[in-house]
Amino acid sequence: MADPISAPHRSATEFFSDPLDAHPLWFKPASFLYPDFDSESYISELRTFVPFDTLRSELHNYLSSLNHELIDLINRDYADFVNLSTKLVDVDSAVVRMRAPLVELREKIEQFRGSVDASLVSIKNGLRQRSEAASTRETLELLLDTFHVVSKVEKLIKELPSVPTDWSNGDTNLTERNSLSNGISSQDVENGMTIRETQSMLLERIASEMNRLKFYIAHAKNLPFIENMEKRIQSASLILDASLGHCFVDGLQHRDANAIYNCLRGYAAIDNTRNAEEIFRTTMVAPSVQKFIPHGSSAVAAGSSVDELEDDYQKTKQFIDEDCKFLLEISSAENSGLHVFDFLANSILKEVLSAIQKGKPGAFSPGRPTAFLKNYKSSLDFLAYLEGYCPSRSAVAKFRSQAVYAEFMKQWNIGVYFSLRFQEIAGTLASVLTAYSLDTQIGCPLDWMLARMSSRWVMQGSGTGCEWALSAVPDDFILIIHDIKYIGMEVCGEYMQYVLQLLSSCSADVLDSVKQSILQGGQSLNNLIPRVNDAVIESLVEKSVEDLRQLKGITATYRMTNKPLPVRHSPYVSAVLRPLKAFLDGERATAYLTSETRQVLLLGSATGITNCYNELAAELVSLARKTESSLQRIRQGAQRRAGASSDVSDHNMSDTDKICMQLFLDIQEYARNLSALGVDAATIPSYRSLWQCVAPPERQNSISF
Structure with missing residues (x-):
């Protein structure tokens, strides 16, 4: 009877752990089946967060599992695998039969690809030609527009008067002249529009066309057609500038707000604000300021020699209120588009600065501090007055950012003025230094x-x-x-x-x-007070150290003598703190030192004196011990040579012990003297070191005096 089929043996590890074919979450076997799988990229990506050894181990395990799976497949279909070779009959003939249609298909595909490539090249050429044609058409349209604008500008310029005197009587009604061919209707004639206003409107229109012309030229640079028209464009530009200037001056003289407004819009259109600002400065501001602040021959005739500016600024303010306010209001009107002009800085302030530099250069000189300060304050007041015409904070910021404003402020050398004034005020103090x-x-x-x-x-x-x-x-x-x-x-x-x-x-x-x-x-x-305190402390310590040096005599007192053990302190101790006590009890210290300062000086001096005391005592004891050790070796050598006992004086007190005892008595008295001054010696680190150096063994651990 056949044995029953037993279940495959499985260990406890297989029951209670991951299956043999389990993989980490980061290892995905399905990735190997992707068409675009690349082994190098796969390994490089995994190595950023997986150690190389772990990756290699996992790949080996996966390879082993694949081998087992392959073997299982072969064993499962082994009969078909063995019979595979017997079923492959006339394979070569079959391959030949299959190859023929494939070769034919490849040839057709290559022919079709060549046809497609030729069509693609043809299409690209057509698109390029189309793009070139569009670009050429665009350029041609740009040139035509440029030609039309130039012709239009020239036509409009012909409508202008040939000489400025043609509109000098600008208040004449249009009914006295023929209607202009530039679009001025009879309705405008009926409204009584002045020739000056009409001309300003025409000039604004020409300026607008010139602005458009400038745009066209910027996009059609280096073209022969544009270069051939350059003289015509320059001529039109010069005529426009001259005509616009004459009309603007005429509008200023007659205070024609509409004409001025149109002229300013024309200047803004051609981006020539500087010309308008300069015209206003030379025609309106300069003649008036010349009267207030004359220079050259005018200054000689007026006999101007005083460099004060306050009266001049007052007259200038009055002139601005009467003759400049109307233009400033026009240029700062809301939504006017005329905020690009800065007549305050580039016309008024510029002319005032030039007049002062030429007529009263001494006003900027800090050599006379009083007059300089007065002029400086007046100048600041004048600048504040000008800023009052600015309609907003941004306008004030723009005014202050102008180059003429910075130049005006540079004239006032505040640093030199301060130095001279400081020398005047503190000259005596400086000499005392x-x-x-x-x-x-x-x-x-x-x-x-x-x-x-x-x-x-x-x-x-x-x-x-x-x-x-x-x-x-x-x-x-x-x-x-x-x-x-x-x-x-x-x-x-x-x-x-x-x-x-x-x-x-x-x-x-x-x-x-x-x-x-x-x-x-x-x-x-x-x-500076701590530095002065240190100087006082240093001086007091030096005086006290002079008395401390007397402790060196203690060695001579007890060395090689039979003096008994000391029972009282040395006389020098009482003199050590005498300079400090005399200083603190003195008349000046009592009158001028605060209790806080007295305590700082007392503690600092006591600490410094104690530090020196500790150094001198430690040096004295060290030297005494070395000397006694040397003498002891000499005595022992002599005793050995004489055959005597070497411990004759073992039970007697040595000279060093007597010296230490004397120092011990001295530092106790020193501590009592410190206590009388209000200082606890035990709180001073160097005193504790001094105590440890000279105190008897039984007194080492407790400081008492």
């Missing part, structure tokens, strides 16, 4: 303080004035500290309020900048 004598003047703390600070700076270097620095005493610096605080308080107090009151008419930003500058100056003075 160069003095290094010690003439203390309590009644004049400002000048004395600056002189002392100058000497203080020199003290830290070398050069002239160091003689005072070397001879100065701490009491001198008390006055310096007092003066620094006094002037700082004055600068940041009443002086600042006085300056801000003088500048009360300025903007908030200006006031804030001035205030911050003054406060910064006062703070810079206050920043």
